[in-house]
Amino acid sequence: MKDFLLAATLLIQQPNFKESLEACIEEGLQNTQEDETERNLDILKSHGLAELGKFEASRINVNYYITASAQNIIDTGNFDIQGESFSLDRFLDFIEDKFRNNIGYFQDIANRRNINELHLVIEDFGEERANNISVAIINTRIIKIDVRRWHKLYLGRRQYLANLTSIHEFTHINNYILDNDEVKLHRELSAIIFESLSYIKNEGEQAYIHAYLRNVAGNLESPENILNEEYSGMVPLRHLAHYFIENIINGGYAVEGNKIEKLEDFAYSYLADSENGDKGFDDACLAMGIKDSNNNRITLEKVRNDLYQQLRE
Ligand SMILES: [Zn+2]
Numbered sequence: 514m515k516d517f518l519l520a521a522t523l524l525i526q527q528p529n530f531k532e533s534l535e536a537c538i539e540e541g542l543q544n545t546q547e548d549e550t551e552r553n554l555d556i557l558k559s560h561g562l563a564e565l566g567k568f569e570a571s572r573i574n575v576n577y578y579i580t581a582s583a584q585n586i587i588d589t590g591n592f593d594i595q596g597e598s599f600s601l602d603r604f605l606d607f608i609e610d611k612f613r614n615n616i617g618y619f620q621d622i623a624n625r626r627n628i629n630e631l632h633l634v635i636e637d638f639g640e641e642r643a644n645n646i647s648v649a650i651i652n653t654r655i656i657k658i659d660v661r662r663w664h665k666l667y668l669g670r671r672q673y674l675a676n677l678t679s680i681h682e683f684t685h686i687n688n689y690i691l692d693n694d695e696v697k698l699h700r701e702l703s704a705i706i707f708e709s710l711s712y713i714k715n716e717g718e719q720a721y722i723h724a725y726l727r728n729v730a731g732n733l734e735s736p737e738n739i740l741n742e743e744y745s746g747m748v749p750l751r752h753l754a755h756y757f758i759e760n761i762i763n764g765g766y767a768v769e770g771n772k773i774e775k776l777e778d779f780a781y782s783y784l785a786d787s788e789n790g791d792k793g794f795d796d797a798c799l800a801m802g803i804k805d806s807n808n809n810r811i812t813l814e815k816v817r818n819d820l821y822q823q824l825r826e
Contacts, residue, residue: 571620577633583660615679649685698744
């Protein structure tokens with residue numbers, strides 16, 4: 514948040530901004546954070562971010578902006594790696610394509626719209642880019658994306674990450690609206706389940722089962738962290754989500770009907786519930802009729818224990 518406030522200094526007028534701001538507040542979203550949205554849209558406005566353009570994704574109006582420091586990186590070609598000749602148009606097309614596809618997939622799963630507008634801000638995360646490709650600002654409809662990390666993706670490095678980060682952050686934006694006071698562990702776990710579904714959709718079930726942990730999750734150094742009931746980092750949560758999803762695909766955790774469709778229904782049910790903590794996950798499992806081989810219902814506590822057991826064997 515602070516970085517974001519400091520970063521934006523371009524002074525370019527946006528004649529339609531006020532109207533779009535008002536439309537967004539008016540139309541949107543009964544149970545939501547109108548005040549927060551207004552406050553943050555005012556931040557965008559007061560810093561006069563350059564509006565680069567807009568596109569529509571599944572009837573959501575996406576506006577995108579660039580900060581002065583990110584524009585400077587583009588102008589000077591100060592990227593982490595140099596590619597063939599850089600084209601801003603192709604770069605923006607790439608970003609648009611990834612967000613459009615993944616917003617579309619999210620909307621298909623949700624089968625409804627929770628927001629009408631989304632704002633993407635191309636930024637310079639500085640050293641923080643080692644840890645983040647994109648960041649959703651809490652209780653807003655604003656996603657910041659790092660210019661140099663996205664430039665690498667644009668050059669073709671680990672393209673699956675562009676899909677993952679798009680749907681992951683878009684899931685957070687919806688989560689702030691649907692389940693505003695959820696704890697961090699479940700915010701992240703639900704976003705990870707959506708990114709996993711996107712990975713399966715784009716790379717296939719087998720790639721998810723065999724490559725996601727290596728490519729995305731990273732090494733789980735302390736298996737005990739699986740058992741944590743409070744957030745202790747992304748690595749154990751990605752291993753936990755992977756274990757759960759792999760078991761559904763392989764039949765270790767049984768569901769009736771199409772497994773991926775069931776997982777999609779599970780994902781939205783878990784995301785949109787207003788329960789906090791494990792209960793949201795457990796209720797979604799119950800609603801989807803997810804059972805183990807002894808016909809017992811699945812709970813997150815059981816998934817934690819099952820995985821921990823497997824890791825110790
Ligand atoms: Zn996240």
